[in-house]
Amino acid sequence: MTRRILLSHLSLMLLVLLALEVPFGIFYARSELSRFSHAAQQGAMTLAEVCEDKMENGLTADLPELARAYGQRTDSRVIVATRKGTVLTDTAARSLVGRDLSAEPDIATALRDRPSVGADSDPSTGDEVLFVTVPGGSNATVACVVRTVYALGPLKSKVHATWLVLAVVGLGVLAAVSLIGFALAHSITRPVQALERATAQLAEGRITDPPATDHGPPELRRLAASFTRTATRLQHLLQAQQAFASEASHQLKTPLTSLRLRLENFEPHLAPCAQDSLDKALGELERLDRMVQGLLALARLENSAIKPEAADLNAVVADRSAIWTAFADEQQVDIMVSGAASSRVWAVPGALEQIIDNLLSNALRVSPPRTAITLAIMTTLREGSRTPPLVELHVIDQGPGMTEAERRRAFDRFWRGPDADHDGTGLGLPMVRQLTRACGGEVTLEAAAGGGLDAVVRLQCAESRTHRELLPTSADADFAGRARRRTAQSSLAAGRGSSSG
The missing domain is CATH 3.30.565.10 (Histidine kinase-like ATPase, C-terminal domain)
Structure with a gap:
């Protein structure tokens, strides 16, 4: 019973924790990704405006250093392309400089003056990355395109750490609930166990350890008190029945034997016509003796354990x-x-x-x-x-x-x-x-x-x-x-x- 009460408490608490922590963990992961994407998009748009200003003033040679500094500060990869999609600088691979990326979906979208944000896998490492591609231009004409690529590994590690904290907190709560539930279950089941022991003793014929009436919930206290009164009454009845079974044999056998002797003593003084009545009386007396012996045998069987x-x-x-x-x-x-x-x-x-x-x-x-x-x-x-x-x-x-x-x-x-x-x-x-x-x-x-x-x-x-x-x-x-x-x-x-x- 203790185990069942404890399991019911733990099951209820586990459902509550799952209902609270799982939605919170999912919401946290989505909000962190959304915040990270928004920050990356804002940074890329600021960088695109600076790149556009450099290109309009003929300072294209400053773009590689500008992109490298931004990439180091934000731990990202920066690609800057012209209005035709030709790569001007790439902080990760110089081999891409001069290549035409206008056919790639995010670059093509940015050339049409629309930003593009999404997640994809890095072809070189296979890791999942977040890319933000924004156009650079203060008017309808797109002067350049800036693509920033961020590795999502650190963000996922942060989310996983949060999930781990939630799990540890949940286990701690379950452990605390287990201790509280065990104490509560023990306080409830201890009177029940005492009643069980007393019932087993009563089945054996005598209660040596009556249940306490000052422990446990009020309902169990009243039950223990009622059981003790009932058991005491039953013990008195059983003792009275056992005393009858043990004493009745001697008390009944003596008058029956005396009656048999008196009837047999009548035999020499009876007329022959009364002999048949005497034999029938002796037969009934013998049957009564057998009946008494049978009843006493049944009483002993019912009282034996x-x-x-x-x-x-x-x-x-x-x-x-x-x-x-x-x-x-x-x-x-x-x-x-x-x-x-x-x-x-x-x-x-x-x-x-x-x-x-x-x-x-x-x-x-x-x-x-x-x-x-x-x-x-x-x-x-x-x-x-x-x-x-x-x-x-x-x-x-x-x-x-x-x-x-x-x-x-x-x-x-x-x-x-x-x-x-x-x-x-x-x-x-x-x-x-x-x-x-x-x-x-x-x-x-x-x-x-x-x-x-x-x-x-x-x-x-x-x-x-x-x-x-x-x-x-x-x-x-x-x-x-x-x-x-x-x-x-x-x-x-x-x-x-x-x-x-």
Whole structure:
């Protein structure tokens, strides 16, 4: 932001300097040339009058000395010709004396009693010169013609020096504006940078360096004060939610366990006809316990700020499929694994296990006997060379599937399909989506090609350099280990309790 403000100031000042200095430089160059031409023309006309007077008095022999003195004084070349265009004297080359120059345009114009001024290149040196040719005569008869030739090199050097001065002045102004603009931009962006740091700290869960409210423009001061109040309020809310998530588990588990024991103690004293009601009550109590555990797991996920780390998806899939094979065999369902030999992805510690457990639990619940559940891993490339590839995990069942409207609602908390059993809590798929987003990925439900449901989990490939900064630091190691143990403990219970899929 500092660079952009500075560039905007410099660009504006550069436009102002160009708008002022370029026209001034052009005007100066033209005015100097005009002044020089006018002075040369006045001098040539004075010299022509003196030459005419010398010729009328028969003092033609004085013309060479007169021309030489004028040429030395004005640093010019002087040519004096007769009324017929014959050269009488030339201060630069004596070889021109006696030559007829009446055919040259400026001489011919002067012989017709009209002066001529123009610029041309010198045939001998190639330099640009200014020539002034004037007639000498006090009446209609032209007695002589005087041509003065001036080199324009000194005039151009003077103009170039002026352009150089203008450039130096412009650079000096730009340098001064740069210092002023940098100081101004720094005073504006320093509060913004402080807000940026505070926002990043708030995203991590705690503000250790709140933005100052006594620096910068009044608008940014008010913004910093409002942000500090909002951040403080959010921290209090987050701390309260974290305290609830950490304490509710113990506070809710104790009465549920006590209630289970009391209901079980009723069993010897109940009549056989009431046994079915007791079993249903115990089943609902078990479902309530799973629901509480699922809600607490979601609360921990929302409050956690663990950074993803590289994980071997193939190894996790192989491990979880081996564990779930025993449950699948009881229902005569096969679990098949296919995909790439090695797929490393970015994932929150313990998240992959819980994602796969929930999806396998849902797939196993709806899979008919003598069918198969397929876990397929594939890598997809996205458009753009800088876009990292994705690793997709497909959990495909051969059950009844879901309609498009049901797939859209499947990730809502507590939602269950119309034909779902009553043991589910409706928290499995919401937990899968929360875990997947914590890993930097996304999960969708699609219709399988041969019928059934295809749950697709898309994660970032760990080989991408773009996401290496997501690796956990050493300060996160203890917290990551605790999260891994928490998710591992609740994975099977939460997975079995879901009926969203």
